Structures are given as C-alpha cells and as structure tokens.
Amino acid sequence: MSLVQNAAGRWVPSDVNGRRAEPYRGVGKYVPEGRKAAPPIRSCASFPPNGNKVAPGLQEALRRAGLRDGTVISSHHHLRDGDELAAQVFALVAELGVRDVVWLPSAAFPCHGALIPHLESGILHHVEGSLNGPLGEYASRGKMRGMAVMRSHGGRYRAIQDGEVKIDIAVVAAPAADAFGNCSGVDGPSACGPLGFALADVQYAEHVIAVTDHLVPFPCVPWHIPGNLVDQVVVIDRLGDPSRIVSGTTEITRSPDRLLIAEYTARLVRDAGIMKPAFSFQAGAGGVSLAFTIFLRDFMREAGVRARFIRGGSTKYLVEMLESGLADYILDGQCFDLEGVRSLRRNPAHVPTSPFHSYNYHGKGNVASMLDCVVLGATEVDLEFNANVVTHSDGRLLHGIGGWQDALFSRCTILTVPSFRGRVPILRDRVTTLCGPGELIDAVVTERGVAINPRRHDLLAALKGSDLPLRSLADLKAEAESICGGAPAPAPVTERPIGVVTWVDGTVLDTIYGVEFPEAP
C-alpha cells in the first residue's frame, strides 16, 4: 500500500477499498465537480395501483431486491443500541448462502458486536461506517477484511451523493409504516424520533425495503420517509428493544468533575457574549453536554435570553426549554428520550431534521455553520487544538465520528474533555488519529481550566474580565502529565493501516493503524 503525505502532514493511503482516495488538502480547499449519483428510474406501472407493497417476508424481500455476493446493504442507526433488525437481516443473508456483503450503517452500537461472527465467516466482507465498541476493537486488531472508512454523518451523505459509495439495498427500520411505504419514526413500540439518517439511503439506493413492526392503514403520518421512495414493505414482529432505543428518561450526571466542566462551558458561552437574544446552540445528550445545557438554561433564564433554535438530539430538558419559551425551535436529528419523541410528535416547533439539513457537504450550505456554538467531546487534543474522536491513546478504534466533524464548522466550537481520564492524559503533543483540524476548534474546556485558541482574538477580548480559569493548552498538558507521572508511552500501533478517517469533503485526513498489545512488560 502506498502512502502519501497530506496537507495536515499525515501519511494516508491513496487507495481505499479499491477506490482512488484524495489526500486532505485543507479546510475548504477541495471542491469536487461533476454530477451527483442517481438511483435507477422507477415507474408507477411497476407498482400495484392500490399502493400495497407488502412483501411476504424479509428473506423474500431481500431476494427480490437482488441480494447477491458483494451486495452493499445500508441501514440507519435511529434504533441505537436497541437495534435487532441488522442482526435479523444478516442472519437471513447467511441462510441464503450469500457472501462478502458490505454493511453501510449510519452508525454502529455495542449491540452490533453480534455481527462479528458474520465477519469471521465471510458472510460480511467489511463494515463501512462509524465503528463503535466491539466492532471497532475487532477492526483495530486487524481482523476485518477491507479498510474501515470513518465518515461523519455529513460525510456519509456526501459519499452517497457523489457516488463514492453505492447502496444496493437500503433496509429502513420504520417504527410505523403503511403498506405504501410511508414511514414515521414517532409511533409504534419502537418509536425513536426522526428518521433523518435514512434519508440519503432512500434517495440514492438501488432498492429500498421498509421494515416495520407497526403497520398502520394509509396514510402513515408524519411521513418522515415518503412511500414514493420505497420498493417493498416488510412486517416483522419486533424491530428492537424499546428500552435501549430511547431511554425512558435522561438523567443528568452526578459526577462533580463533569459538572465542573459543564459549568465552565456554560460560563464561557455566557461570558463571551455568545448567549445573546436569538442565538443558537447544539449540545448532545452525553454527560457533560446535557449538564452544560442545564447550566446554560439557568443563565438564559437569569438574563432573560431566548434562543432562536437549539439543535438536538433532543431530551426532556430541551423540550422543557422549548415549552417554557427559552427557545423558538428545536431542530432535531434524533430523540434521546421519550419526552423528545412526545414533543416531536405534537409540537410543530420541534422540527425533525436529517444530515442533509444539518451537515451535508454537497448541500448548498448547511445548518452546522450557522450555529453560534456547539459543545463536543474528544478523546485527545494536541497543542494546536487538533483533535481525535475515534481512537484512544492506546490506538484502539472505539468511537464513530457521528456529526462531530460537521459540527466543527459552527461559529464557536467548544471541546469538553477531562485533562486526563483514568491516568491517561487527553492533552497530547500529537493526537493518535487526526479527526478535526485545530483551526476549526475554538476552545477546550477541562476541569482544570479553559484554553482559548489563540487564533480567536475576538473570544479572548470578549473574555477579558471573566473570572473563568483561562490557561494555555501547554500549561494544562504539563499539569495533567505531572499528575499522571509523565507523558504516556506511544500507542502500540502496527505499521499496517486498518482504516482511514475521511474529512467532510471526502479527502483522507488520517490513517488508523492496527494495534498490538504487548505482553506485560
């Protein structure tokens, strides 16, 4: 495999899974041309006039969809860790004796560790998508055929649009659907919220199968996915485990360290003047992000500031802010709890969105770059504010990119990280894997202080007089290393690339290497 050096100084393969790969050139430097990919022409003449597309079963539907060796099957991740459909699909693929199938999920979860036997038996060739937990670990150990290709949510949309990946069969888990194929995410036992992560798949796949455990008479509304894009509908007993699709209720962290980081972050947003009338922000449902939202909510209330919109993942806390008049809109990519689903179903100001609206790089702009601020995590940050979000310091691939790269384009990107985590310093001389260029990262908030990117003179000026503990990254790093007993040894990576991190524009930002854990020293 030949490696070339990209604009970030990282050595990356020029060939990924048989496709030519463009090395990263810098933020905004690569602007591809040409025409988008397109699905095959379909005609009403081929479909029953009564609109009934229900197939006799999932296996038959897969067969009719043209399943064969090497087929690319996609799925969305709205069922999160409760997804049981992917396991059912690949069990049927195995029964049909088909091999070398590629799975293209919009994200994988720990539950998908159940697919590892199919990778080992050769039924699955490789997984191309954000690899979390056991699948990432499997790939890290060099066991997966093909390269792991890490794309952001926006990057996945882009790759489907420009034809970098071609989906043969999109299998869409639909918490509610009618016989025509209209799909809704907000009803039925597996209700999950919006279905935006399936949007690119249904628009561009060769063949679309909607699978539901809750068939309703036409029309199934709101039709998050219009039936006009769906070839077949399949009814099964159960899509997943509802308790792991959305949590009954989202709880705020009790960890004092996380609360401290969240509080510093909210104070940063307030003191830097980002929290002003009609502002916008995005924060997820992770421990720090959720706590940040609560602190910010209280500051907003105190100052009488109302946001124009908040970008979800929604939780009961965002819903409460919407309903109590602290925000005009929630633009929601996914619901994390039942209150989020309830609000999305009832409240027209709670708007379902897809990566097309939010993140897509081949769109004519997107929402991410219009956000006043976004709060994200990271596994490592270097002194130039470059960050890693997919591998740990020991080299193991354990996380997907999600919308992380796309969200870096907000006007103020804040990374919340502990300065060290279980004796592993998060601040490094060089990140193990580069996922986000430091020029897009404006602040790093740790429990021991807040570092502002020196490029952001405006933020630094706005924070004059704030009592936040402002410190340099080098200073924070030195303290963390002094606590941990020195800098850690380099990650025990092999010479062999097992995957790549692509940038939102499709160029290759960095290489992920296999790991080899040494015997006890």
Added chain:
Amino acid sequence: MSSDVAFAGSRGPNIRDDCWVELKPGAGAIRIKSRVLALYGASIRRLAEEVMARLGVTGVDVVIDDSGALPFTLMARIETAVRRFCGAALPEVLPEIHPAACYAVSRHRRRRSRLYLPGNVPKFFINAGLYRPGAVILDLEDSVPEGEKDAARVLVRNALRAVDFYGAEKMVRINSLPLGLEDARALAPHGAHTFVIPKVESPDDVAAVDRVTRETGRQIHLVPLIESARGALHAASIAQATPSVVALGLGLEDYLKDIGAQRTAERNESLWVAGLIVNAARAAGIQPLASVYSAVDDLDGLARYAREARASGFEGIGCIHPRQVRAANAAFTPTVDEIEQARRIITEFEKAEAAGAGTVAVDGRMVDRPIVERAYRTLEQAQNT
C-alpha cells in the same frame, strides 16, 4: 517474614484510580496487569522496582492489578503490602513533595466549607481542590474500616506530599485516641495544616495531640470535635486547651445518638448544643464550625441548613460531596445587599462620629458601636473569600 502472603489496595470493575498489590515469597518477579498497560506499563514497573529497592525487600514476588492508580497511590499500596508482609520496621518510601503542595494557612483563615474525603479511596483526592472548598479533610476515622487504618495512613501521607489541593487547607481527621496519636506523629511532618480530633471529651486529649505534633517540630492547627454529652460538658475548656486550637467543631449525628435524641427538620434537639459550641468557641476566640448535612441530593435543604448555621453564629459547615461546596461557600459569604448595607452603616456612622454623635439612624434603624463592628466584620468576610 510474618506471613505467607499479603495484600493491599482494591480492584474490581468499579474501582478507579487504585490498584491491588499482592506479595508472596518468590524470586523477586513483578507481574503487572493494568488498564493502562500499553501507556504506563513500563512506568509502573520502574516505580515498583524502585519502591521495593528502597524498602530493601528481596525474595518476594509482586503482583500488581492496576485500575489506573497514580504514582503516589501505587507507592502507598506497595509500601502497605510490604509492611503487612514483613511486619517489621521498614523505612518510609516518600513521594517527592509537589512544589504546589507547600503553602501555609493562617489560623484565622475562613473555614466556610470543609470537604470530607475517605482516607483510603484515592480517586476522591486528586480533584478535590478544584471545587474550592476552604479545607479538605483526609479522613482516617469513620470512613476507614478497622482493617485498613494502616493503609489509609500511608495513602494519606503520600497524598499530603504529592497532591495539589489548590490552596485548600489540608486537614486530616485522625482517629480518636490513642490510635490518633500515632496518626498525628506519622503525618505531622508531611504537610498537614490541621488535625481534626474526633470524639474529644477532655482538654487533655487535645493537649496530647498538640504534644506529639510539637515533638515532630511542626506547628499544626487543631480542631477538636464535640460529639458526645461528656464532650459538650467540657466544650469551654476543650476550646481553650492549647493555643494550637483554631476552631471547635460539632459532630451532630454522634452527639444526638449519645444523648438519645433524633435529628429533625425543626432542629429543636440541636439548638442547645449548637449554641453551646458557638459560645464556647467565641469565648476562646476561635471559630465555631457546624456539622455536615447528609442529604447529598437536597441542595436546597443544604443551603437552608448552611444559612441557619451562619445565623446561629457558625463560621462554616462540613461537606460530604463536592456538590455541596458551592452552596456552603455561598451561604457563608455576605450577599451584595449585606455588603452594601455594611458600607452604608460605616459611612453614616463615621459622619455622625465626626459630628460628635455616638449613634445614627440608617434605614430607619438605630446604629451604635456593636452594629458598626459587625458591619466591619461583614466587609472583612466579603474580602476574605
């Protein structure tokens, strides 16, 4: 050799920032299992070899099962395991003193919040100072099981030297006497500012602790805790036992148990002893410190409790969770309105004095010398936070 095998520390899926050390007779092998093996395995090995060499122990095999312990913890656990293994007198293996860990605290320093940290659980130490408590209390007493008293003493000693508590007063709650005297002797040389002495019933207890710390050549502040009916009887003389006493604390739960009362929301059962402690402390010119509030999730209740304590004359409360620190500090900090009023009282009174009057009306209330003095104290407290 006093035993065939010895252990120290803790391990398990829920253990963080600690390690388990196991020793048995052998050829000197060191085996390491660690969550951070790839990144710190070599460093752990070097440290283990160094500690074993400094202890001068040979002919033992060491197994370390590490859950991310920091160096000061690794050192403490190995030392404890070896002490348990040998049972004989051994040198102490002291970590370097952290440059930021050396600071003095004045006896008059405010003690609005003091955060209790179980002395044998290292994960609570490292970030404790970040929450800005007036003091941290590394506890050797009630939070440490009988069988771990030796381990906690070594761990706390190392923490006093190696951990940066970011300016918090470093208190150690020693055990009640006589074990507490050994704690005091062992820890006085390592940077403790203050010993909290539990279950004090006589001024002699306080004098005894004062004596052993002075023998080490250190000047350590003392905070006796009144936690029994007998202790309450002698509160006044305990508060004045030695000039080293800087504050008098109330251990309410134990006290109420001792007198056969129950803690209620109305606090009628606590008022007498609270008044007693405040009075005894003020008479001795030291700070009265109120007890802890144990409902960790009830921050509103905590704030109410702290405000009432302040109104009763206490200078601070104990905290058992970092989340309580902010509310405690806030309750013992004058509010903007209080500061404003204090300034007005002082200004008006000075004007009146200049005009030859001894009293003046401010906001419709008569102000005389004692009220002015309280106003000065309010401003002093506001400055000193």
